[in-house]
Amino acid sequence: xxxxxxxxxxxxxxxxxxxxxxxxxxxxxxxxxxxxxxxxxxxxxxxxxxxxxxxxxxxxxxxxxxxxxxxxxxxxxxxxxxxxxxxxxxxxxxxxxxxxxxxxxxxxxxxxxxxxxxxxxxxxxxxxxxxxxxxxxxxxxxxxxxxxxxxxxxxxxxxxxxxxxxxxxxxxxxxxxxxxxxxxxxxxxxxxxxxxxxxxxxxxxxxxxxxxxxxxxxxxxxxxxxxxxxxxxxxxxxxxxxxxxxxxxxxxxxxxxxxxxxxxxxxxxxxxxxxxxxxxxxxxxxxxxxxxxxxxxxxxxxxxxxxxxxxxxxxxxxxxxxxxxxxxxxxxxxxxxxxxxxxxxxxxxxxxxxxxxxxxxxxxxxxxxxxxxxxxxxxxxxxxxxxxxxxxxxxxxxxxxxxxxxxxxxxxxxxxxxxxxxxxxxxxxxxxxxxx
Numbered sequence: 001x002x003x004x005x006x007x008x009x010x011x012x013x014x015x016x017x018x019x020x021x022x023x024x025x026x027x028x029x030x031x032x033x034x035x036x037x038x039x040x041x042x043x044x045x046x047x048x049x050x051x052x053x054x055x056x057x058x059x060x061x062x063x064x065x066x067x068x069x070x071x072x073x074x075x076x077x078x079x080x081x082x083x084x085x086x087x088x089x090x091x092x093x094x095x096x097x098x099x100x101x102x103x104x105x106x107x108x109x110x111x112x113x114x115x116x117x118x119x120x121x122x123x124x125x126x127x128x129x130x131x132x133x134x135x136x137x138x139x140x141x142x143x144x145x146x147x148x149x150x151x152x153x154x155x156x157x158x159x160x161x162x163x164x165x166x167x168x169x170x171x172x173x174x175x176x177x178x179x180x181x182x183x184x185x186x187x188x189x190x191x192x193x194x195x196x197x198x199x200x201x202x203x204x205x206x207x208x209x210x211x212x213x214x215x216x217x218x219x220x221x222x223x224x225x226x227x228x229x230x231x232x233x234x235x236x237x238x239x240x241x242x243x244x245x246x247x248x249x250x251x252x253x254x255x256x257x258x259x260x261x262x263x264x265x266x267x268x269x270x271x272x273x274x275x276x277x278x279x280x281x282x283x284x285x286x287x288x289x290x291x292x293x294x295x296x297x298x299x300x301x302x303x304x305x306x307x308x309x310x311x312x313x314x315x316x317x318x319x320x321x322x323x324x325x326x327x328x329x330x331x332x333x334x335x336x337x338x339x340x341x342x343x344x345x346x347x348x349x350x351x352x353x354x355x356x357x358x359x360x361x362x363x364x365x366x367x368x369x370x371x372x373x374x375x376x377x378x379x380x381x382x383x384x385x386x387x388x389x390x391x392x393x394x395x396x397x398x399x400x401x402x403x404x405x406x407x408x409x410x411x412x413x414x415x416x417x418x419x420x421x422x423x424x425x426x427x428x429x430x431x432x433x434x435x436x
Contacts, residue, residue, distance in 0.1 A: 010040070010050065011037060013137075014042060016053070026135055026137055046081070054089040057159070070085070077105060086118065087106050093164075096109045151196050156336060175217070197228060201213070211240055214226065225249060230255055251293075252293060253295070253396075255295040268302065294323055298325065299328050300328070303342055314356070329354050373424065378417055378418075379406070381406070
């Protein structure tokens with residue numbers, strides 16, 4: 001693509017939202033580089049002339065952030081700082097017509113599955129042979145591995161199927177090739193992501209194939225940690241846990257969003273599971289993998305939720321004692337089946353309820369962290385900040401979980417594993433000293 005500038009085009013990709021969006025941006029970057037087009041992520045130097053904003057459209061706050069980012073880039077274009085602004089991702093997929101009308105200064109909008117069309121704007125070809133070729137937006141020692149796209153579930157609150165379509169698995173062979181390439185690039189940890197991990201393989205292999213995929217990935221030399229994100233609890237395939245227990249490089253960690261614990265809420269959310277069944281499932285998981293770290297995500301303020309429902313949710317947390325918990329305030333999304341319900345809880349009350357639930361979890365997290373004092377863990381060093389190192393154990397994922405703060409006179413390499421003895425514990429973080 002030719003622009004009015006004399007210098008060669010340089011593309012800056014701004015990624016908003018989830019890790020799945022980040023992978024999409026990394027794949028786009030790899031394709032642009034293969035077509036000899038300079039590309040960077042979140043460029044601070046401001047020496048680029050083209051921007052691609054990869055948007056999120058999941059909940060109201062995410063949509064607002066995406067729109068504000070687009071407007072900021074359009075303003076730079078208006079002031080002559082940019083030649084082109086392109087927009088892709090979930091918000092663009094869902095509201096393309098509205099956005100084209102409201103923000104006509106954007107040069108083109110693209111949906112979530114239109115990578116070849118984006119490349120055409122640069123007179124670039126989509127290269128199918130580039131399986132796993134990505135310009136990582138993460139530090140080079142960890143990466144996300146998206147094993148499928150879309151979702152076949154019908155949760156009443158969720159707009160993801162509207163933006164990402166039906167579940168489509170990637171082949172095991174392609175994923176192994178991509179993981180091997182990531183390891184050659186220096187990656188030591190891969191985080192498996194999908195809208196719904198446990199559904200993997202049903203569409204192309206006619207059976208659940210996550211255990212087979214895990215075994216193949218665990219065979220890759222140099223891949224030290226494999227982490228599982230976003231498993232669906234209903235009809236959970238327990239054989240996944242057999243592989244986790246048997247393979248040393250699969251982290252004893254499972255991210256399984258439950259969303260609520262009151263049965264009337266679970267039914268209204270169309271979660272296809274009851275609180276009693278969830279309790280049985282967590283017990284079975286812990287029996288199969290003793291010491292496993294269980295992370296879950298919850299929603300506060302769903303239509304019709306009562307204070308009794310919140311109390312039931314808090315009691316559920318106290319009984320189950322999850323290691324990690326995140327919580328969202330309900331967002332009333334058009335196109336979902338819950339949109340037909342009355343959004344009857346004010347936003348301030350949703351936030352208050354979410355905070356109430358998190359205070360319950362905060363106590364649990366503090367108690368669990370105190371139990372770790374005196375123990376020694378394998379820790380992956382992620383970064384150095386303010387003269388101290390920040391790392392994670394196998395029980396912690398990037399950005400959403402605990403960090404281990406390490407003070408060390410000895411220089412530690414980013415991406416290096418160390419043995420650290422925990423000497424102090426807080427609500428959500430630990431302090432450790434390198435041993436050995």
